Amino acid sequence: MAEPAKKLPNIVISETLCKGCSICVDFCPTNVLELRGNVVAVKNLEACTRCQLCDLRCPDFAIQVF
Amino acid sequence: MAEPAKKLPNIVISETLCKGCSICVDFCPTNVLELRGNVVAVKNLEACTRCQLCDLRCPDFAIQVF
Amino acid sequence: MAEKKKKLLQGNEACAEGALYAGCRFYAGYPITPSTEIAEHLSVRLPKVGGKFIQMEDEIASIAAITGASLTGLKSMTATSGPGFSLKQEGIGFACMAEVPCVIVNVMRGGPSTGFPTGPSQSDVMQAKWGTHGDHPVVAVAPAYVQEILSETVRAFNLAEKYRTPVMVLYDEIVGHMREPIVLPEKGELEVIDRIKPTCNSEEYFPYDDKYEIAPLAAYGEGYRFHVTGLNHKKDGFPTNDAKLIQEGNERILRKIENHKNDIWKNEELELNDAKIVVFAYGSTARSARYAVKEAGNSGKKVGLLRPLTLWPFPEKAVEELAKRVKVIIVPEMNMGQMIVEVERYARGKCEMKNPDSQAAGILLGKEFYYLPPHQNLWCGGLHSSPVKEVLRRPRSKERGLRRAFRSRWEVYNVNSSCSKKR
Amino acid sequence: MAEKKKKLLQGNEACAEGALYAGCRFYAGYPITPSTEIAEHLSVRLPKVGGKFIQMEDEIASIAAITGASLTGLKSMTATSGPGFSLKQEGIGFACMAEVPCVIVNVMRGGPSTGFPTGPSQSDVMQAKWGTHGDHPVVAVAPAYVQEILSETVRAFNLAEKYRTPVMVLYDEIVGHMREPIVLPEKGELEVIDRIKPTCNSEEYFPYDDKYEIAPLAAYGEGYRFHVTGLNHKKDGFPTNDAKLIQEGNERILRKIENHKNDIWKNEELELNDAKIVVFAYGSTARSARYAVKEAGNSGKKVGLLRPLTLWPFPEKAVEELAKRVKVIIVPEMNMGQMIVEVERYARGKCEMKNPDSQAAGILLGKEFYYLPPHQNLWCGGLHSSPVKEVLRRPRSKERGLRRAFRSRWEVYNVNSSCSKKR
Amino acid sequence: MSTAVAVKKDKAPFDYNKYLRPNKLPHIWCPGCGHGIVLKAMLRAIDASGLSKDQICMVSGIGCSSRTPGYVDFNTLHTLHGRAMAYATGVKLAKPSLKVIVITGDGDALAIGGNHFIHTCRRNIDMTVLVYSNAIYGMTGGQYSPTTPQGANATTSRYGNIEPVFDCCELAKASGATFVARGTAYHCQELEKIIFEAVQHKGTSVVEILDQCPTYYGRQNKYKSVTEMMEKIEKDGTVSVKQADKLPPEKLQGKLLRGVLHKIERPEYCEQYKKFIIGKAQGK
Amino acid sequence: MSTAVAVKKDKAPFDYNKYLRPNKLPHIWCPGCGHGIVLKAMLRAIDASGLSKDQICMVSGIGCSSRTPGYVDFNTLHTLHGRAMAYATGVKLAKPSLKVIVITGDGDALAIGGNHFIHTCRRNIDMTVLVYSNAIYGMTGGQYSPTTPQGANATTSRYGNIEPVFDCCELAKASGATFVARGTAYHCQELEKIIFEAVQHKGTSVVEILDQCPTYYGRQNKYKSVTEMMEKIEKDGTVSVKQADKLPPEKLQGKLLRGVLHKIERPEYCEQYKKFIIGKAQGK
Amino acid sequence: MSQRYEMRFSGSGGQGMILAGIIMAEAAAIYDNKNAVQSQSYGPEARGGASKAEVIISSQPIDYPKATGIDAMLALTQEACAKYCNDIKEGGILLVDSEEVKNLPRGNFKTYSFPITSIARDELGKTIVANIIALGMITELTKIVSHEAIEKAVLARVPAAFLDLNKKALQIGFEKAKAVKV
Amino acid sequence: MSQRYEMRFSGSGGQGMILAGIIMAEAAAIYDNKNAVQSQSYGPEARGGASKAEVIISSQPIDYPKATGIDAMLALTQEACAKYCNDIKEGGILLVDSEEVKNLPRGNFKTYSFPITSIARDELGKTIVANIIALGMITELTKIVSHEAIEKAVLARVPAAFLDLNKKALQIGFEKAKAVKV
Ligand SMILES: Cc1ncc(C[n+]2csc(CCOP(=O)(O)OP(=O)(O)O)c2C)c(N)n1
Ligand SMILES: Cc1ncc(C[n+]2csc(CCOP(=O)(O)OP(=O)(O)O)c2C)c(N)n1
Ligand code: SF4
Ligand code: SF4
Ligand code: SF4
Ligand code: SF4
Ligand code: SF4
Numbered sequence A, B: 001m002a003e004p005a006k007k008l009p010n011i012v013i014s015e016t017l018c019k020g021c022s023i024c025v026d027f028c029p030t031n032v033l034e035l036r037g038n039v040v041a042v043k044n045l046e047a048c049t050r051c052q053l054c055d056l057r058c059p060d061f062a063i064q065v066f
Numbered sequence C, D: 001m002a003e004k005k006k007k008l009l010q011g012n013e014a015c016a017e018g019a020l021y022a023g024c025r026f027y028a029g030y031p032i033t034p035s036t037e038i039a040e041h042l043s044v045r046l047p048k049v050g051g052k053f054i055q056m057e058d059e060i061a062s063i064a065a066i067t068g069a070s071l072t073g074l075k076s077m078t079a080t081s082g083p084g085f086s087l088k089q090e091g092i093g094f095a096c097m098a099e100v101p102c103v104i105v106n107v108m109r110g111g112p113s114t115g116f117p118t119g120p121s122q123s124d125v126m127q128a129k130w131g132t133h134g135d136h137p138v139v140a141v142a143p144a145y146v147q148e149i150l151s152e153t154v155r156a157f158n159l160a161e162k163y164r165t166p167v168m169v170l171y172d173e174i175v176g177h178m179r180e181p182i183v184l185p186e187k188g189e190l191e192v193i194d195r196i197k198p199t200c201n202s203e204e205y206f207p208y209d210d211k212y213e214i215a216p217l218a219a220y221g222e223g224y225r226f227h228v229t230g231l232n233h234k235k236d237g238f239p240t241n242d243a244k245l246i247q248e249g250n251e252r253i254l255r256k257i258e259n260h261k262n263d264i265w266k267n268e269e270l271e272l273n274d275a276k277i278v279v280f281a282y283g284s285t286a287r288s289a290r291y292a293v294k295e296a297g298n299s300g301k302k303v304g305l306l307r308p309l310t311l312w313p314f315p316e317k318a319v320e321e322l323a324k325r326v327k328v329i330i331v332p333e334m335n336m337g338q339m340i341v342e343v344e345r346y347a348r349g350k351c352e353m354k355n356p357d358s359q360a361a362g363i364l365l366g367k368e369f370y371y372l373p374p375h376q377n378l379w380c381g382g383l384h385s386s387p388v389k390e391v392l393r394r395p396r397s398k399e400r401g402l403r404r405a406f407r408s409r410w411e412v413y414n415v416n417s418s419c420s421k422k423r
Numbered sequence E, F: 001m002s003t004a005v006a007v008k009k010d011k012a013p014f015d016y017n018k019y020l021r022p023n024k025l026p027h028i029w030c031p032g033c034g035h036g037i038v039l040k041a042m043l044r045a046i047d048a049s050g051l052s053k054d055q056i057c058m059v060s061g062i063g064c065s066s067r068t069p070g071y072v073d074f075n076t077l078h079t080l081h082g083r084a085m086a087y088a089t090g091v092k093l094a095k096p097s098l099k100v101i102v103i104t105g106d107g108d109a110l111a112i113g114g115n116h117f118i119h120t121c122r123r124n125i126d127m128t129v130l131v132y133s134n135a136i137y138g139m140t141g142g143q144y145s146p147t148t149p150q151g152a153n154a155t156t157s158r159y160g161n162i163e164p165v166f167d168c169c170e171l172a173k174a175s176g177a178t179f180v181a182r183g184t185a186y187h188c189q190e191l192e193k194i195i196f197e198a199v200q201h202k203g204t205s206v207v208e209i210l211d212q213c214p215t216y217y218g219r220q221n222k223y224k225s226v227t228e229m230m231e232k233i234e235k236d237g238t239v240s241v242k243q244a245d246k247l248p249p250e251k252l253q254g255k256l257l258r259g260v261l262h263k264i265e266r267p268e269y270c271e272q273y274k275k276f277i278i279g280k281a282q283g284k
Numbered sequence G, H: 001m002s003q004r005y006e007m008r009f010s011g012s013g014g015q016g017m018i019l020a021g022i023i024m025a026e027a028a029a030i031y032d033n034k035n036a037v038q039s040q041s042y043g044p045e046a047r048g049g050a051s052k053a054e055v056i057i058s059s060q061p062i063d064y065p066k067a068t069g070i071d072a073m074l075a076l077t078q079e080a081c082a083k084y085c086n087d088i089k090e091g092g093i094l095l096v097d098s099e100e101v102k103n104l105p106r107g108n109f110k111t112y113s114f115p116i117t118s119i120a121r122d123e124l125g126k127t128i129v130a131n132i133i134a135l136g137m138i139t140e141l142t143k144i145v146s147h148e149a150i151e152k153a154v155l156a157r158v159p160a161a162f163l164d165l166n167k168k169a170l171q172i173g174f175e176k177a178k179a180v181k182v
């Protein structure tokens, strides 16, 4: 937290839309995401490469990365 | 008529079945048949080679040769 | 010059001309006897006015295509006969549910099944009402003359557009294939109704807006991007599972016809004033009935004719009132008894109805309209008297087109009161 | 042990079991809610007894396949729901015309069109009668309980085989998806009728021999090389254009049902003896009616129930007789009013019929069967009294499966005579 | 009426009566209609196959072509327009011992019946499907069909048909049929052999047979005679697969191939059903 | 709920809302259903094509897949099971200025809708047909479809499916479609490009899109997760046409090709109608 | 019914009987301002075998559209004659092609037998106009429509290239009929 | 109607609510020889969201097949509870999973809140048997079927490999219910 602000990606998740299918979790190349209960959550934001594969494969318009 | 009996073919035509379509006439290789009115008739029996093409192509079961 | 406008047209051609007059610009169909001439005529005539004709792969595709076309704003029609009409049923239900105006012509032939393709019948009239699943609105007209086929086809389009619903035109092989001189109406001579389009802006547009009795219908591609579905839907067109909305929606599509029966009904009434015997007949059977009624009149008998040109909604009011004041209603049909179901229902036991089991002396109708040469087609004659008996015993068998199944049993009714002559 | 034989089955499973019990050995179908479980069950069960199950490409192919299969001698069935039933209509007509025994199940859902696929309805009952073009015989049964689905399916097969005709089994999503304990009948417990096969030699065999009322039906491949067509045909099965033979053929296929209505009819009668108010109800609506009739009886009111298990041919005799001696017949239906057409027709004005326009105080029926918890489902109660009014004002909207369209207007009837309690 | 002298016994004419129903001739087909020629080739092929009449079930739809079953002494089923193969599927699966032959027209099989056509091929259920392909709806009086050539006249294409045609054989093959062939009424002896082979085949065999409708197709398209139709469409419009190999591409332009075009082995539906479905269900 | 720090503006996420109808999400599809992935790829492709929303008419049949039009802000028509292409034909011919896109399922397009499918392709009428192919009837709860693999389980094939499958792309091609391609939900970016190309094409373009129904197909066939389905069926079960050239035949065994499989030019139906029918009728 | 005049034109498919019926109906309805209804036989029959067209002419509106008793009938073939002749009224007229119809039906009607087709062939070189000759004859025999009307009707229905031919055929018909009548 | 006993089992799709309903109906109908009717919710709802099964038990034949006033209801999720609780009768019973259902509905009925799913996980290692534990509890709470009947019904419906597990789950249910009741 005391480190200089890295250019971290934005990951926007809609809890109301996410159905917890786990597609984004399983296909994230750098293991950024995880399911918490029935909704996806970010567990390792630093690792995100902004590849947007999670968004592209999410069937539910529930996650976006920029 | 006075000649010795040649082994002439038999051509059997059914007047009730023949519809006079002319297929047999037109496709007879040796020009044996002709239409008389609406029914086929033999005009040159001697020329018949017994190829049976007339029978094979008659749609109406109306002519047989043997 | 009168001659200029008079033309000898076949019933099916008149139907096609009626469609063109009404502004039909899209036809999709699949050939079937005895309706095919409608398609053939339109395949030539439609492109001349910039309209589209397409022969689809089957009847199901045809009703689908005209429904799709109608949603782009074109007045659309298909025509068929029994087997094709059966196939179209699911698609007709869709058009009812989605409230898409279109016209479906059924030139009736002998059924059931493939039946007797070149013979006439009137045996799809109940199918027109009940053929598709679920409760749905039904409007059907039944012309009897070639000229009338033209004008009723125009009326069918008008009703379809006005009430946003499929409308059926039902006639039989006899009038379909017959030629009669007709006068082609000039522009403006017959009323032509176009569908109402929305004027609001697109955000405020609801394709099933219940603030209207019949909501305006936008055309695809004109800025109103609306949704159409065969599922029960809300006023915005999107599906709903809400029982109340479902009930309301279903009631609404029925009510829009129910509430306007007076506008849709059309009957010809002949000699009804003080007739005690009335014939209820439609389509080409009514031609015979009409003839017979006139004959009866000529010989001083009071016989009336109620000829519905609108078969559905059923002319219940006319029948109900009639039943209260006549002695008997006779319903000759070129089928085994179909519209009689409704006639009996609305007669409510108030008058006598033809009893098919009665073989007593009486009036000869229905089948005999055709079996008998007109001078023998008696309004009153004993069953046991000679001309009638003769006919009953040996119907001449050549005129096969006309000898088709009418009612299953003798069309005989005992009405002594009006029976004056005996031969 | 009674426990051994009792089983909790879903209505659709009971239908499949009934088919197997009746000897069904061929099923062809296409999935559709809410009938699919019949196919699913038979896909597992049929091959165990050497029978054949096939999922066809659509519903049209399905009715075709079972008709073909039946002609090889196998008892055959298909099942569907509204949209599929509409598509099968042409094929049903063929089976009628060709006199091929088969059973068609329609598990009714909300219509028209795609409608409300998971909701129940009774809105295809008139379609069952009139859905295909042309005059044709119709036999349809309408079970209301899971046990009855089994036994009526058996009866449907029996009637189909006995009368060489398609027979329909009509029930709705409620009973189709409900589970009830039923007792699987042992072999011999229920009657099973097999079709009559010819015994004559093949030269003397006519598939439509009019010397029989119902001609024996040979199976393909057993030496009788007969012809089957959907065209009008002679007794030898070959097409004819002869009007007389056409008429006779059409009449014969109608007459074979007409003449045996007594054998085909089946009604449950409850408390009819001296009831002045009678409910005419079938299928799952009749379950509510039955409950209500019992309740009325408990509170000392004479209310009866006529519950037809055979919907077609219509129980005209029962209704006609009833109408002569009761004051009112009430016809609650899970549709906008279908069988009421026939009830009204055969009542012939002899008794009062529920007048849908009457909003006076009176009996609450139909929709309210379901809307109301049973203790409020009053046989007699003022419209303006509280429990009723409350319900009319705000139907609870959760129980959507049951809140579907019944009759279009309030099911209210004014019968002062039997109105004793007011709340 | 008959002219007979001597006899060459070995060339005895084929006895069609063996397979025809008594007193049904003359058939309803018009003078010169190709359907009769095809019927005869089929009967000779069936005769060669040695099948018994009781064993054959012939199923058809609706159309002039579909009237065929009425004339032949088999188990015959004349069904609904387009549905022949669906009825036939029921017959075959219910009683696999029957040899099922479907007679259908280009309209019946490829227009309204297209779906049953492709699904029958897909299942590879054992039946022989003969498509009498005359490029027109004959029965209803000459409307264009999915095989009417582009530019041709029909009562619903008075300005010339713009609809592209189906290649029936390609469609059958892509759908899964395991035997696909084409013949013509003109090449009636070759046709007989093709039908014979089709009947022998286990699985769905489809034969498209080009024949002629002089009444509607011929008249509307200005053919002077049936003979001209047969020559131009059937003879000159086709090349046999065997010849085709030897011809330069220019010569094949616009010609349809005749002969067996596709033949593979694939498990048959009824046998699969018996083996895998009934077998497993009964725990065998 | 959202975790945001800095932004790389050039990689702005795609704004689906531009094409979605307000308040219609969440959609009815099950967790993990592939249909949502396909929908998104399609919207990106449409966006790339620059078509206006008013110009697009999206037509579907009945099925889970066919619910798509309800979510998108075009002129939308949700019709009857199997009939989408017939309705679409009416729309297109009546108003050729509309860009028609048909959304259909494997059951909708290839089972009950097979006939309209092949005839649409034959006519080469301008429309893009997207077949959401999940090898099952999803909407009715998991019965086998014409694309369910042999041996697979479904609620009507508890002993293992014996029905051979259709190759949707082969069928489209044999029927006359002028653009035929295959994509998968897994390869969602490639899919976007394929759909883009299909939409650009003039004539009938068919794209078979392999996607997954975890609820019925997955559960019944013992897939442990959606991810496993996508990997085994969509990723490992396919090879792109480009790679395929470089692979030895063994490696292609049992795999479906991805990419544009067929693309030719042929006159389009509505244009032909205008030119030849209306043109001649009006004597132009 | 006396104001109904019922006609039947019969022959074999291709002899133009339906066209003859249509022309007669048009003559009556359009050029003579009467009412007319024309119908024809459909079905397998239309293929090959006997073919017929019926025309009913009346000064009144025509309700019942089919023939009930034939006032005048034309038969160009034996088959058609045998098949359709039995509805001819007492006092009606039957016109047959004498070369085709050898067995004349008996009945209380007048029969005119005339080599219509050979006349067409011999005098005009085209058998195709036999139907027009017949129309001329039947017009003259029945007087149910005027010469002018039938001529207008014929000319309106035939291709421009054959106007003269058909006009001649009609004239021949008129004349031959006058001859047979006497 | 007093002899009707109406039960509702609700939760989310996949929690085995329909199976619970079926087992309860079988216990009543087959092993306790009463009448029973079981129904369930269909439709898009069945996918994902709340799911429910209803059972009506009676000593009399059951005509009206749907619930009219619930005597006993189970809710394993908050959504199901909110959606379906409003038909509970006065004096009825509501059993909820205490970890899932936080907002308890109010009404004139007894509510039992209990960590059913965690018990399943903690004591049996399988959340899948939560429905069976719930069945045990509701049997004990309502006494509408006998312990023997419900046990037979459970064992008849579960795979052989899991007989013991389910037997235990049921027992736990009985016992926990006794505990909450006191
Ligand atoms: C459902 C249905 N639609 C249409 C028809 C009318 N119909 C009968 S045969 C036919 C076409 C026949 O064409 P084809 O199959 O090519 O046979 P052909 O007569 O050319 O031998 C049509 C459209 C019908 N009988 N049933
Ligand atoms: C005429 C008709 N038959 C059957 C059905 C039932 N039905 C609805 S969707 C469907 C299958 C859908 O499968 P598919 O097209 O593959 O779509 P998916 O749900 O798999 O996306 C069926 C059989 C129907 N609605 N209408
Ligand atoms: S953008 Fe790529 S790296 Fe980042 S979370 Fe999504 S899939 Fe993982
Ligand atoms: S892919 Fe979408 S719906 Fe699935 S878990 Fe990820 S965000 Fe949620
Ligand atoms: S057998 Fe051959 S040669 Fe003889 S007539 Fe027939 S076609 Fe001619
Ligand atoms: S082919 Fe047959 S029908 Fe034709 S002319 Fe010859 S014999 Fe007669
Ligand atoms: S109409 Fe054509 S296909 Fe039909 S019988 Fe005549 S020639 Fe043959």
Ligand code: SF4
Pocket: F028, F029, F030, F032, F033, F034, F035, F064, F065, F134, F138, F139, F212, F213, F214, F215, F216, F217, H047
């Ligand atoms: S049932 Fe299958 S296809 Fe339908 S929404 Fe669920 S996962 Fe998708």
Ligand SMILES: [Mg+2]
Pocket: E063, E105, E106, E107, E132, E133, E134, E135, E136, E137, E138, E145
């Ligand atoms: Mg053809």
Ligand SMILES: [Mg+2]
Pocket: F063, F105, F106, F107, F132, F133, F134, F135, F136, F137, F138, F145
């Ligand atoms: Mg699918």
